[in-house]
Amino acid sequence: MLIPEWIAEPGLNHFLVVSAILFSLGIMAVISRRNLIMILMGVELILNSANLNIVAFSRYGTLSLDGHMIALFVIIIAAAEAAVALAIALNIYNRFGSVDVQQVSDLKN
Amino acid sequence: MELSAFLFYFFALLIIGSAAIMVFSKNIVHSAFALMFTLAGLAAFYALLYAGFVAVTQLLVYVGGILVIVLFGVMLTTRGYFEKIKTRTVHLLPAALFSMAIAIILITVFLSTEWILAPLEEEVFTVQGIGELLMTDYMLPFQVVGVLLLLAIIGAVLMATRVAGEEEPPSASG
Structure with missing residues (x-):
């Protein structure tokens, strides 16, 4: 076959x-976007990448069903975090009139 | 090339492409819908990794719940027309350099480590094992996470229903 093995499998x-x-894309979203909702989406991306790691290790490594349990708890806590x-x-938004995090600096001044 | 390899590359392209659209799109509604494709692709990844229950939970909680919450957040925190919502991006070059550095470091570490691998087992059905673990080894975390969800929901409702300018809730005595 022309396709090398590390690509084919x-x-x-x-x-x-x-x-x-x-x-890294999630980190990019968190530190470069100024909208609070965009930062929230970046955090979700980071949580999902960690979850993908855990599930991959539970398939290929020695972390069998425990990895699935950890992934489930991460998903649950991500749901609670999103609601809060x-x-x-x-x-x-009610207090400052926008969700631009650059304008939320009352504690700094 | 096998079907699973083809599926892997298809969903990897879908996940990374739509995540990039999510990060770099100016329109926050487009970002939210790109995030939906990323989360659905990750559910497909979990199915490829024989984690069926995690895949279904990902679809139910993320695509069905968290994404709707995010869309509600977009709608409740903007004025004017929904289609014209633009957001700012600051420090684009330092942020890009920093996240590129993180990606390069992580990939280098991942590829240069000799992972302890177990022999692959053809485990098709994991739901029964997960249920037994939830009722035995993971009983305490399961209960604690239930209480945590209840607290988070009560707290979110209390915070979200407070109107600006009215700091104290009206006292019940009257």
Whole structure:
């Protein structure tokens, strides 16, 4: 075959590389966007990349069903975090009139 | 090339492409819908990794719940027309350099480590094992996370219903 083996058979490293790229994109969203909702989406991306790592290790490594349990708990806590973060965003919008995090600097002044 | 390899590359392209659209799109509604494709592709990844229950939970909680919450957040925190919502991007070059550095470091570490690999087992059905673990080893975290969800929901409702300018909730005595 013309296709080398490391391309033809995706293994643990392929999933890890995808999750590393997702993590860096999430960091990019968190530190470069100024909208609070965009930052929230970046945090979700970071949580998902960590989850992909855990599930990949539970398939290829020795972390069998425990990895699935950890992934489930991460998903649950991400749901709670999203609900609380939306409530905080609504309060910020009510007080400051926008969700631009650069304008939320009352504690700094 | 096998079907699973083809599926892997298809969904990897879908995940990374739509995540990039999510990060770099000016329109926040487009970002939210790109995030939906990323999360659905990750659910497909979990199915490829024989984690069926995690895949279904990802679809239910993320695509069905968190994405709707994010869209509600977009709609409740903007004025004017929904289609014209633009957001700012600051420090684009330092942020890009920093996240590129993080990606390069992570990929280097991942590829240069000798992972301890277990022999692959053809485990098709994991739901029964997860249920037994939830009722035995993970009983305490399961209960604690239930209480945590309840607290988070009550807290979110209390915070979100407070109107600006009215700091104290009206007292019940009257």
